[in-house]
């Protein structure tokens with residue numbers, strides 16, 4: 021029976037409550053195993069490779085806060101995805117994922133964190149097993165329907181899980197605008213600036229340029 025881990029990022033409780041309700045329904049149906057429901061920071065503590073090797077799928081529900089940033093309890097997971105991508109590592113090879121996004125279309129950085137998560141997971145080697153759903157707080161009725169459709173798609177995918185090396189269920193930005201926003205991630209070692217979804221290497225280039233200048237001037 022496939023094993024899935026549910027990971028959430030939630031600052032005011034919406035994504036957490038919604039995904040816990042869905043997880044309870046999936047568990048009750050019993051067609052596949054919901055191993056646990058934990059926040060992103062707790063997931064990151066296990067290490068990405070451990071997460072991938074211990075589970076067939078990772079099911080994510082997250083919102084965005086501030087300027088499209090990760091919720092406080094999800095920051096470490098997003099950071100770990102960034103670091104793996106920077107190092108061109110594929111810790112999620114052999115694993116599959118699904119993302120449920122929560123956001124408010126009033127913000128320029130609408131759905132930034134869920135979209136980044138979906139994109140970075142793929143870059144980390146994971147197969148997208150269903151299309152990401154995006155729940156806008158401004159469209160309540162549509163949100164309820166879209167969430168039910170997504171939950172059914174996740175359930176169907178896990179009941180008949182394709183090989184993780186097969187084609188993804190869809191491309192990252194199918195039927196949605198691309199993220200043309202910026203997101204900054206800070207930790208002790210590095211700061212990452214992603215612009216227009218185009219350059220994960222922005223910060224690396226800045227550091228390299230600064231090092232070259234220092235060498236020319238002082239070495």
Ligand SMILES: Cc1cc2nc3c(=O)[nH]c(=O)nc-3n(C[C@H](O)[C@H](O)[C@H](O)COP(=O)(O)O)c2cc1C
Pocket residue numbers: 029030031032033034035036082083084085086087088089091122123124125127129130131132157
């Ligand atoms: C201060 C603040 C900043 C927010 N920033 C964003 C944002 O950048 N992008 C977005 O899509 N939604 C943003 N939202 C909306 C939340 O993501 C949305 O309300 C979501 O449903 C909250 O889910 P949560 O309670 O699980 O964190 C913001 C909300 C607040 C209050």
